[in-house]
Amino acid sequence: MADLRRLARMLKEIDDQMVTCMRCGMCQAVCPVFADTGREADVARGKIALLSQLSDEMIRDPLQVKERLERCLLCGSCAAACPSGVKVVDIFLKARAILTTYIGLSPTKKLIFRGLLAHPALFDRLLSLAPSMQGLFTHEVDAVAGTSCARFMSSLTGDRHFKTLAAKPFHELIAPMDEPAGASGTRVALFTGCVVDKVFPQIGLATLKALAHAGAGVYLPGGQACCGIPALSSGDTQTFRKLVRANLKLYAGKSFDVLVTACASCTATIKHIWPDMATEGFSAEERRAIAELAAKTTDICAYLTDVAGVSPAAEPAAGPADGRVTVTYHDPCHLKKSLGIAEQPRDLIRANKKLRLVELPEADVCCGCGGSFNLAHYEISKHIGQRKIDNIRSTGAAVAATACPACMLQIADMASRTGGGIQVKHAVELYAEGLED
Secondary structure, three states: OHHHHHHHHHHHHHHHHHOOOOOOOHHHHOOHHHHHHOOHHHOHHHHHHHHOOHHHHHHHOHHHHHHHHOOOOOOOHHHHHOOOOOOHHHHHHHHHHHHHHHHOOOHHHHHHHHHHHOOHHHHHHHHHHOOOOHHHOEEEEEOOOOEEEEOOOOOOOOOOOEOOOOOOOHHHHOOOEEOOOOOOOEEEEEEOOHHHHHOOHHHHHHHHHHHHHOOEEEEEOOOOOOOOHHHHHOOOHHHHHHHHHHHHHHHOOOOOOEEEEOOHHHHHHHHHHHHHHOOOOOOHHHHHHHHHHHHHEEEHHHHHHHHOOOOOOOOOOOOOOOOOEEEEEOOOHHHHHHHOOOHHHHHHHHOOOOEEEEOOOOOOOOOOOOOHHHHHOHHHHHHHHHHHHHHHHHOOOOEEEEOOHHHHHHHHHHHHHOOOOOEEEEHHHHHHHOOOO
């Protein structure tokens, strides 16, 4: 009975949010999945039409509804372009939660989310064993992009060119930190994020180097949990709430001026999705703590430029053939469309005098990763990614930069599959490389 009442409340919530959709079709022009498939069911307008009858459709064919809802990158392109301001991503996340409450999680997802991800210490211990063994199952295919392929075909890896786990995760390279405010008078809390921790620890190291250069004291707690977006994207609100609470214990009530992350998805999740989805299952005190933490959260590029005052280096007079490395920049959807952060990562790259930034055609078009979307719909993801790598190659850049580890995984895959030769780096890495040790 409690679950039925919860379903009724959630259905009413999304009904109330959907009434502002005018079915104008503006979402068609920006949806990367629709651009690839041409299916009305794959665009936001088509999904909202389906959700308007969700209670009936859920009883008639819940698995079909679930499949249609999951053919979405959750990139937010539709929401950013919507003239009516429909909170599309919020609606879709709630709809997925409704369906998961009704159908239940698959055994695989239950194992991954509730058996592993919801237990950060266990998750870290198990993944710490993998680097020593992954060479048995993978082989490097592109040294420049740093990608590998599976030695044996599996349904999980397919023919992907992927980044393997780092030899040591960030949390093993750097002990927890609890520094006082630095020379700038600022104390910064750092949220690492799973992909930075386990695949790209060099991003975490670059972030610390940049914060030290900015004169910021750092609060880096041990035992950090996932931000919760993978579980929530699959409708698992139970694991999401557990992960939010685990992180709240580490940060809420601590004294710091700002919380930064180097992951666009983590930043958008903590800043927007935590408060939006904390309407049920959290106490009033927890909701206040979530709101306070969200208000302090920003991206590392925005902190360094907007707060710490990093600015572009003066453009040299020598022109393009001056020995600088050519870099182009891809806008992560969750950074530009969800948070409005676009110029800051570019300014951070321009602050490195050894680099020349050239603008990327369609820089803010989604790369096609979408987290679990890449696993479930790799062919569509690959087609969208091909357009991105074609644009990157058209610039002649030796380095493709972005500010989201998930985008880095996708671009590295696409670069490797199309001949290699392109490095993929985070904007904060490029900035840190220009700092004098």
